[in-house]
Amino acid sequence: MKIVFLDRATIGDASLKAIEALGELTCYDLTTKEECLTRIADAEVIITNKVRIDRPEMEAAPHLKMICIAATGMNNVDLTAASELGIPVRNVAGYSTESVVQSTFAHLLNLTGKLPYFDQRVKSGAYSHSALFTDMGCTFHELSGKRMGIIGLGTIGRRVAQVAEAFGMEIVYYATSGKAHDDYFRAVSLDELLNTSDVISIHAPLNERTAGLISQEELRRMKYTAILLNAGRGGIINETDLAEALNEGWIAGAGLDVYQTEPLPANSPLLTVRYPERLSLTPHTAWASAEARFRLVAGIAKNIEELK
Numbered sequence: 001m002k003i004v005f006l007d008r009a010t011i012g013d014a015s016l017k018a019i020e021a022l023g024e025l026t027c028y029d030l031t032t033k034e035e036c037l038t039r040i041a042d043a044e045v046i047i048t049n050k051v052r053i054d055r056p057e058m059e060a061a062p063h064l065k066m067i068c069i070a071a072t073g074m075n076n077v078d079l080t081a082a083s084e085l086g087i088p089v090r091n092v093a094g095y096s097t098e099s100v101v102q103s104t105f106a107h108l109l110n111l112t113g114k115l116p117y118f119d120q121r122v123k124s125g126a127y128s129h130s131a132l133f134t135d136m137g138c139t140f141h142e143l144s145g146k147r148m149g150i151i152g153l154g155t156i157g158r159r160v161a162q163v164a165e166a167f168g169m170e171i172v173y174y175a176t177s178g179k180a181h182d183d184y185f186r187a188v189s190l191d192e193l194l195n196t197s198d199v200i201s202i203h204a205p206l207n208e209r210t211a212g213l214i215s216q217e218e219l220r221r222m223k224y225t226a227i228l229l230n231a232g233r234g235g236i237i238n239e240t241d242l243a244e245a246l247n248e249g250w251i252a253g254a255g256l257d258v259y260q261t262e263p264l265p266a267n268s269p270l271l272t273v274r275y276p277e278r279l280s281l282t283p284h285t286a287w288a289s290a291e292a293r294f295r296l297v298a299g300i301a302k303n304i305e306e307l308k
Contacts, residue, residue, distance in 0.1 A: 002063070003045040003304065006031040010049040011070060014293035018301035019047075022308075040064070045304055048076065055081035066090060066307050068300050073205070088307075092299030094155060096287035101159045103286035104201055104231045107255025110280045111227050114140045117277065144168030149197030151213070152176050152204025152232060153185060160201055161185055172197065176204045176213075194221040199229065206233035214238065219245040227253045231286045234259040243269035246278045255280040 001023030005016070009029035019025055023045070031039055031051050040046055040061045046053060049070040055078055058064060067077055069091040082089045110116070117138045121127045127135055148164045150157045153173040161171045172188045180187035190213075193200065200222065204210045214228070215238035222228070228251055230237055239260055245251050256270070262284055264270065273279055 001044050001304075001308075002026070002042050003047065004028075004040055004043040005047040005070075006036065006039065006051040007049050007070075011293050011296060012288065014290075014297050016297060018297055019304065022301060022304050045307070047300060050076060052076045053082075054078045055085075058082060058085050058087055066304065068303050070296060070300060072096070090303035092296050092303070095295035095299055096289075096292040097156050097159055099289035099292035100156050100203075100231050100286045101163055102289070103257060103282065104160055104203075104229055104255075105163060107229055107231075107257070107280045107282070108143070108199060108201075108227065111253040111255055111278075112141055112143060114138045114277075142168075143199075146170070146198035147172065147196055148199045148201060149174065149188070149193035150185075151190075151193070151200065151202045151236075152210075153182055153187075154203060156231075157201070157203035158182065158185070160203060164199075164201075169199070176207075176209050178209075190218075191221065194218055195223075197226060198223065199227045201229040202232040202236055204232045204236060206235045210236050212236070212238055214242075216241040216244070219250050222251050224249060224251060226251050227255065229255045231257045234262060240269050243273050247274045253278040253280070257282045257286040258284055 003019060003023045003025045005025065005027045007030050008027040016025065028039060036051060036057055037060045040057060042063060043061050044063050044065045045068060046061065046064065047068045047070055053067055053076065058081055064087055067082060067087060067089045069077065069089065072091055072093050074089060074091050077089050079089060118135065121135050121137065144167060147170045150161055150171065150173040153161065153175065157173065161173065165171055171185045172193055173185050174190045174193045175181060175187055213236050219241055242254060246254060270279065270281065
């Protein structure tokens with residue numbers, strides 16, 4: 001079986017042995033739209049993370065038996081064309097949950113615990129020359145007793161809620177679908193969530209209901225002490241408005257792993273905020289722990305194996 005992985009670089013150094021055992025695997029680090037047709041001409045299985053596969057690509061691969069998506073989202077494949085051509089499309093669900101949850105709390109603890117400040121106080125030598133055994137130059141706060149509002153209580157959002165509860169936080173959520181679906185955690189309106197939450201964490205897909213969901217109006221309704229987190233999808237938060245909110249002190253801080261345009265443009269207003277300590281940024285890595293990528297490869301291999 002001829003298997004072609006069009007953007008192998010997107011999963012880093014994860015071993016592909018489980019897939020190699022299933023056929024003749026050809027990998028390309030990255031593939032442009034122009035290169036795609038030639039590279040998949042003989043493929044029986046295409047693996048893609050971000051390379052878009054539309055009807056022309058499917059029709060250019062006469063031996064194609066399956067499209068495997070090296071991710072959970074399936075918006076980079078024309079599913080209608082695939083169905084009409086009888087080509088199954090398989091994703092991998094749930095592989096990154098624990099990785100995203102851990103990264104979400106890494107941002108939150110970084111911001112609430114003021115870790116960069118305290119780390120620098122020690123490494124700079126300032127603490128060594130202090131008369132006090134505890135540095136009191138910066139105040140940090142506990143999570144216990146605070147309210148976390150979660151936007152999107154799917155698999156990841158619910159796991160975030162469970163961990164937040166272990167910290168002693170109160171949990172509410174906003175269902176972006178408009179339908180409350182959890183019997184344990186309390187659903188509230190978006191307005192109540194914004195007005196009353198100390199931490200707001202986004203774990204929703206990007207669609208017509210969530211695009212631009214958090215912009216100037218919503219940011220102004222949040223507590224000035226609140227922290228906003230987004231490990232869901234870029235485009236849910238208006239980044240220009242967020243930069244203004246941080247500059248003007250409408251909110252206390254934000255932690256982002258996803259952006260409207262990726263990689264983040266060098267002229268993004270997020271990179272020139274007046275108070276950078278209010279902002280914690282990672283380059284879309286929340287999903288990508290070593291363990292998550294191992295589970296991803298195993299899931300792709302399982303999908304291909306089921307084809308035989």
